[in-house]
Amino acid sequence: MKSDIKALIRPNILALSPYSTARDEYKGKIGVFLDANESPFENGYNRYPDPRQLTLKKRLSEIKRLPIENMFIGNGSDEAIDLMFRIFCIPGEDNAIAIAPSYGMYEVSAAINDVEMRKVLLNRDFSLPTDALLKAADSNSKLLFICSPNNPTGNSFEVDEILTLVKKFDGIVVVDEAYIDFSNKESLTGKLSDYPNLVVLQTMSKAWGMAGLRCGLAFASKEIIDYMNMVKYPYNINLSTIEKVTKLLDEPLDEHVNTIKVERENMSRRLKDFEFVKEVYPSDSNFILFKSDDGDALYNYLIGREIIVRNRSRVALCENCLRLTIGTPEENKRVIEALENYK
Numbered sequence: 001m002k003s004d005i006k007a008l009i010r011p012n013i014l015a016l017s018p019y020s021t022a023r024d025e026y027k028g029k030i031g032v033f034l035d036a037n038e039s040p041f042e043n044g045y046n047r048y049p050d051p052r053q054l055t056l057k058k059r060l061s062e063i064k065r066l067p068i069e070n071m072f073i074g075n076g077s078d079e080a081i082d083l084m085f086r087i088f089c090i091p092g093e094d095n096a097i098a099i100a101p102s103y104g105m106y107e108v109s110a111a112i113n114d115v116e117m118r119k120v121l122l123n124r125d126f127s128l129p130t131d132a133l134l135k136a137a138d139s140n141s142k143l144l145f146i147c148s149p150n151n152p153t154g155n156s157f158e159v160d161e162i163l164t165l166v167k168k169f170d171g172i173v174v175v176d177e178a179y180i181d182f183s184n185k186e187s188l189t190g191k192l193s194d195y196p197n198l199v200v201l202q203t204m205s206k207a208w209g210m211a212g213l214r215c216g217l218a219f220a221s222k223e224i225i226d227y228m229n230m231v232k233y234p235y236n237i238n239l240s241t242i243e244k245v246t247k248l249l250d251e252p253l254d255e256h257v258n259t260i261k262v263e264r265e266n267m268s269r270r271l272k273d274f275e276f277v278k279e280v281y282p283s284d285s286n287f288i289l290f291k292s293d294d295g296d297a298l299y300n301y302l303i304g305r306e307i308i309v310r311n312r313s314r315v316a317l318c319e320n321c322l323r324l325t326i327g328t329p330e331e332n333k334r335v336i337e338a339l340e341n342y343k
């Protein structure tokens with residue numbers, strides 16, 4: 001573990017003087033706003049949004065029980081992933097490490113930023129290859145991505161195993177908890193004060209049901225959060241999203257999450273009964289990865305029944321596997337009926 005985060009930051013980012021928005025410079029009471037070249041005619045959206053998203057952060061801070069200074073809000077988790085590369089990785093020189101198979105955006109974001117991505121295959125049972133991940137690292141390895149619960153395998157890793165990596169890796173460990181609300185395992189956000197090199201990603205897109213609003217969260221030390229805020233676009237979260245997310249956060253989460261969990265166990269049990277289903281992997285998320293005798297054939301059959309799932313057949317360790325998102329009870333029934341009529 002490197003406690004000196006500054007030593008990991010790209011020199012150009014260390015030297016950056018960020019864009020100062022019109023309203024950053026004066027904090028007193030103002031009645032007439034003629035500083036930002038906005039339209040003065042009220043339509044609900046004629047003013048720029050708060051670049052620090054303070055009202056939304058206050059609400060999230062209560063829900064997540066974490067201080068505002070340890071929280072970043074992005075245009076989806078994808079923005080936070082991209083910021084990791086832009087803040088920590090010198091293009092053409094530094095590298096990042098990720099488990100495989102995992103979420104595709106780590107690799108895409110690395111490629112866009114001209115950063116080498118070293119993918120380390122999970123063990124055959126989808127457990128964490130701790131030693132191989134550490135062995136893949138050299139002095140230019142700045143980021144290590146661990147997705148838990150992992151997409152597309154659905155399983156989560158033991159907190160202690162992840163923390164071993166956080167301790168032993170000499171760069172930033174990014175733990176992507178997009179599916180944490182569907183898991184019985186604890187979030188790593190409780191460990192942030194012990195590990196200055198830990199970044200935890202969460203999102204409003206899955207359990208919270210706000211994929212269309214584009215709102216992702218990152219939690220980390222104040223030092224890392226300050227760099228993220230410095231590098232992001234000043235108005236990365238639009239006013240409509242700030243308002244709508246704030247409102248939807250009042251809707252309770254548990255009922256929908258519990259329904260998904262019950263449906264997931266149901267679906268898992270039903271899938272195991274089909275002869276063409278060779279393996280159903282345990283899931284801590286809102287989807288199930290399962291192996292059939294012919295992944296492409298089953299995928300195409302389901303398309304013919306107007307049901308689309310994610311074909312992961314050609315992904316290493318996922319040969320002939322499909323990833324099925326848990327839908328409403330009615331939708332899940334439709335899937336089972338379709339499968340009953342297959343072959």
Ligand SMILES: *Cc1c(COP(=O)(O)O)cnc(C)c1O
Binds near residue numbers: 076078079202205
């Ligand atoms: C869906 C998903 C996300 C969410 O991304 P957003 O940009 O916040 O919608 C993040 N990580 C993983 C692993 C996901 O599967």
